[in-house]
Amino acid sequence: MKNLIRKLFIHHNFKLTELDFGNLYVSGDDIKYYWLVVEQNDISKTLELQNEWFEKSREIINSKEFDKNTSLLILTENDANELKKHEILRIEEDPFQFKKYVLLYNAESLQHLNEQSNNGEAKELLDLIINEDVFNAYKSNYTDYNWRNLLYNIAHKMPFLDINVKVDENLENLFVQSHESLTNLKLIEYSEFIESQFKEEKMAEISSLDLDELIELLVNEVEDGN
Numbered sequence: 001m002k003n004l005i006r007k008l009f010i011h012h013n014f015k016l017t018e019l020d021f022g023n024l025y026v027s028g029d030d031i032k033y034y035w036l037v038v039e040q041n042d043i044s045k046t047l048e049l050q051n052e053w054f055e056k057s058r059e060i061i062n063s064k065e066f067d068k069n070t071s072l073l074i075l076t077e078n079d080a081n082e083l084k085k086h087e088i089l090r091i092e093e094d095p096f097q098f099k100k101y102v103l104l105y106n107a108e109s110l111q112h113l114n115e116q117s118n119n120g121e122a123k124e125l126l127d128l129i130i131n132e133d134v135f136n137a138y139k140s141n142y143t144d145y146n147w148r149n150l151l152y153n154i155a156h157k158m159p160f161l162d163i164n165v166k167v168d169e170n171l172e173n174l175f176v177q178s179h180e181s182l183t184n185l186k187l188i189e190y191s192e193f194i195e196s197q198f199k200e201e202k203m204a205e206i207s208s209l210d211l212d213e214l215i216e217l218l219v220n221e222v223e224d225g226n
Helices: 002-011 043-061 082-092 107-116 122-129 132-140 147-157 169-183 188-192 211-224
Strands: 015-018 023-026 034-039 070-077 099-105
Touching (some): 002 015, 002 070, 002 122, 023 043, 034 043, 082 099, 099 147, 122 147
């Protein structure tokens, strides 16, 4: 998983510094954003260790921007269960040091996602997110813990991903069909998920919402069983 995530960061022009406890990424933009990526299968220790991670990372960066523009992405290999969901919620809602995201996956879902994306190539992954067939298969079985679930969880946990495609008639039809289908599932916000990824000038007729908020809402609906 760490290699797949690294490819996505590098594709978005983040610079990598390897630390003994994780990878630290710095955006190449004028306004700097920092991401610390840590593999941590025992996520119960995350909040206990975050102060140490924060201080060691700040020693490398040595910038005031680091204090307010830093996110922590925890990669944890485990099957989904109620205890794990509770622990993830506790970590992600903690307000101290980092804005925190926990990406849960298992070996099977990761293997299949790699197979679908030319061994986790960034462009292939970004294309899969807005692929009509992938989207339709996911919305039909959104509770399945498979590679599609992992794909959209990655999009949720990495809200900076730059996903742009040309809008055509088929894609607009997808939006309409998705809107109608998801209304009955109380997941209407997700029909706007793909829309929110397009450049504004190409989506003048279609409203868009924040990607992070939309997928977070979807994940909450799935976890609640609605």
